[in-house]
Amino acid sequence: MLLSVKFKILVVLTGLVAMSSTVFRTGEGEFKNLQVLPKNISQKDLQEIMADDFEDGLGVACNFCHAEDKDTHHIDYASDAKPEKQIARYMMRMTLDINKDYFQKKNPLIGDSLIINCTTCHRGQPHPENF
Ligand code: HEC
Numbered sequence: 739m740l741l742s743v744k745f746k747i748l749v750v751l752t753g754l755v756a757m758s759s760t761v762f763r764t765g766e767g768e769f770k771n772l773q774v775l776p777k778n779i780s781q782k783d784l785q786e787i788m789a790d791d792f793e794d795g796l797g798v799a800c801n802f803c804h805a806e807d808k809d810t811h812h813i814d815y816a817s818d819a820k821p822e823k824q825i826a827r828y829m830m831r832m833t834l835d836i837n838k839d840y841f842q843k844k845n846p847l848i849g850d851s852l853i854i855n856c857t858t859c860h861r862g863q864p865h866p867e868n869f
């Protein structure tokens with residue numbers, strides 16, 4: 739009984755590890771299509787930005803911005819097929835500019851402790867103008 743519980747936990751954990759490493763690793767552990775974030779960003783930092791700033795900040799799931807591959811039906815994270823992803827890039831640049839130009843934050847980076855971040859405006863909603 740105890741043994742089978744332990745086994746189930748192990749199976750679940752192994753599954754989670756496998757899942758997160760396939761989601762966040764592309765080839766040699768490098769990301770293919772970063773235009774705003776640093777190209778050498780660590781998996782951990784990218785994961786935190788996607789989950790905390792973007793998913794929680796806008797109250798959406800990954801597929802709000804990321805398109806599905808038509809053949810495999812898996813999310814293709816490097817694809818720019820969804821316009822929301824491109825809007826998110828404009829928003830990232832805008833957010834960095836606001837911090838730099840109006841709050842004198844030197845070398846602002848998405849995911850750092852910024853003065854203005856996605857959550858400041860979005861508050862868990864994709865459309866802040868509808869409050
Ligand atoms: C609000 C939109 C948005 C949401 C939600 C979002 N992402 Fe992203 N994601 C982006 C943008 C924009 C980029 C590209 C950033 C850049 O160009 O620097 C990106 C890039 C990535 C990349 C790098 C792909 C590559 O190889 O270039 C991965 C992996 C990724 N996201 C995973 C996720 C996961 C997993 C989730 C859900 C937990 C998620 N994203 C949620 C907008 C989003």
Ligand code: HEC
Nearest residue numbers: 792822825826829830833854855856859860864865866867
């Ligand atoms: C200064 C306030 C502000 C900040 C900061 C901000 N946004 Fe926005 N965002 C808005 C507003 C307002 C809209 C709606 C614009 C419209 O509908 O024309 C919007 C719309 C969006 C959309 C489009 C939603 C849709 O359904 O089309 C995305 C995606 C988005 N923001 C992502 C982000 C991300 C990611 C960040 C952080 C990097 C961010 N925003 C930071 C104000 C902000």
